Amino acid sequence: MDLNIRRTFTLIDDKRVEAGRRAETPLRKVAVIYLLENPYIGRYVEDLSPLIEASEGLGRKMAQTALKALDGMPVQSYGKGGVVGLSGEQEHANALLTTTFANPFREAIGGAQAWISSMTKVAAPGTVIDVPMNSKDDVYVRSHYDGMTLLIPDGPMPDEVAIIFCLGTGGRINARVGGLRYEDLPTSA
Template structure:
């Protein structure tokens, strides 16, 4: 794989593309494997160690980051379509939580949706300040409707040696289907089209 994504303004120290494929659960094999992909960028945080009222630099640059990370996610998903997504930020301890949020807010989300071919639902997210190597659970939900119960899921991501205190790790996750063996009813993925108010 080529460099999964790039950015001219943000300083990216490390990049990760993690792929997890599940073929069966509780001895029940699936005709369609569940593939989850996590894409992560470890970014230098110019706001670390100080308070800045204006975080526009991160907000402005996040759109291009979201588009390139989504492109890497599509590539890693291989033959499968993306049905669900989520995003997260781990902020190094010299930064503040707001720094991570600035990188995954609306411009990032809109660019990510566009790059994967659209998504009507808002993107579930989680963020926290933490030391390098701290795991984070990235929530997943259906890209068109949060109420699709079969797609309530997540992916645990742990980045070795990241983020350092003056860095932010941005993570987006994707899945090609709902949970294996999902059987709890609710709105089905095939019933979404034409329904309103499901964001």
């Protein structure tokens, strides 16, 4: 199956200050959003494996877009999400966000064996979605529990699916709730 990409967005958020305290290194978060034509509008399809298989190429394209936005900065966290237009099913986004889709991101950024948090929903154009994020190497690194709040202008239309992948270069600025530290992971060396 060929996925028809209608629009793409890349958001770069460089956060430098939290609670009045300047970070030594800015926290960069990147969101890559691809709006696709939903091939299953108006009918129930039992076998969604064609979407799953096609998602690998989508993941590769989106990973390359994300790497450009990161401009060589290392990745420590990630998350994924999807918003399905009102004429589709939530399962359409979930089929596009499986491990098949995510593995190209893991390959591109290295390491990244931790579970990838996700959020999907069916919604009208312009709906806000909160994409959860966690450490790419261990979900128990509390400082990296974070997310990105995104709004897709004029999308997704009823016959579209918005697929989202978010990456971060570190944990929350001023994180101080204890627990496992990213620097102490064997994979962070």
